[in-house]
Each structure stands twice: as structure tokens, then as C-alpha cells.
Amino acid sequence: MGRILKSLMSRKNQKQITMSTILGKDEQIIKEATFTANLILFWLKAHYVLTNKRVTGETPNTLLGLIPLGKAQIAQPLKTVASVTSSTKFSFMRLLIGIILIIAGFALISSFGIILLILGAVNILNCYTATFVITNNGGQSVGYEISILEKSKVVEFANEVNTVIADL
Numbered sequence: 001m002g003r004i005l006k007s008l009m010s011r012k013n014q015k016q017i018t019m020s021t022i023l024g025k026d027e028q029i030i031k032e033a034t035f036t037a038n039l040i041l042f043w044l045k046a047h048y049v050l051t052n053k054r055v056t057g058e059t060p061n062t063l064l065g066l067i068p069l070g071k072a073q074i075a076q077p078l079k080t081v082a083s084v085t086s087s088t089k090f091s092f093m094r095l096l097i098g099i100i101l102i103i104a105g106f107a108l109i110s111s112f113g114i115i116l117l118i119l120g121a122v123n124i125l126n127c128y129t130a131t132f133v134i135t136n137n138g139g140q141s142v143g144y145e146i147s148i149l150e151k152s153k154v155v156e157f158a159n160e161v162n163t164v165i166a167d168l
Helices: 002-010 092-107 113-125 148-167
Strands: 029-036 045-051 054-063 067-077 081-090 128-136 141-147
Touching (some): 029 141, 029 148, 045 148, 128 148
Antiparallel strands (some): 128 141
């Protein structure tokens, strides 16, 4: 078994696997980044890979910011990327819903108020996020929300992608 693995890895055109990224011919990884996508579900990570040909990655999906529901995957060739930006975003609706749920939770504390308190806290904690936005050459933008605590890592990754795009 060890010899088979060594022979497979020594082939010149063998595809390499990094997390769930399969590299194509002459494709090399430039940078990998892993971000916490949610303050509450800190174990759910968004993972992005920048290669010399594309940006790939996956980010977890959640329902109400609390229930994990799979992952969204991206694969964007660098030739079609116009820019990558990062920003912070405040969601007033999440804050408002969180406050309403907390008030309702205190009012119904004897029955199912604890659940409402938890849902309200989750909404309030996730109302301020960092956003990683990929804009293609047609002007369409797709944003991915990341925990605000990871903002500096998001900015660093976006700058690296923009540098690679400028060098194409």
C-alpha cells in the first residue's frame, strides 16, 4: 500500500488534494485561508483556496444562525474575477429580531422563553459581520459572511487575490 501511494504521489501530472480542492494540471496553491463563519458555531469553518488559476472554497450554511445545513461551494476562475473586496456589515434586522426575541423570551420565561432568549442572543451576536465579496467581470457580486473577529484575515486574503488578479 505504501509503495502504491508513493508511486501515485511521484507522478508528475498527479492531481494534489488540499482539503476538498482538487488541483488541475499546472495549478499551484498560492494561499489558503480558514475563517470562522459564525460567532456561536465557532467550529463551523469557511475554507478558501487561492491558486494561480482560480479561487475555490466552501462556507457553511445555517438556519437562523444556529442550525448547520450543509455548505455552499465556490469555484471562480481568476480570469473572470474583476475584484475581491472585504467589508463589515451591520444588519439592523438581525439586531431588531434579536431584541424582540429576547423581550419575548423574558416574557415567556416560564414556558419556552429560554429558546427565544438563545435565538435572540444568536441574532444579536451575529448582527455585525465581515463580508468577503467576489465581483466577476460582468459586475455580479457574491458575498460570503464571516465572523467579525476574522476581519483582518479576510482583508489579507482579499488583498492576496487582488494581487494575483493584477499580475495576470
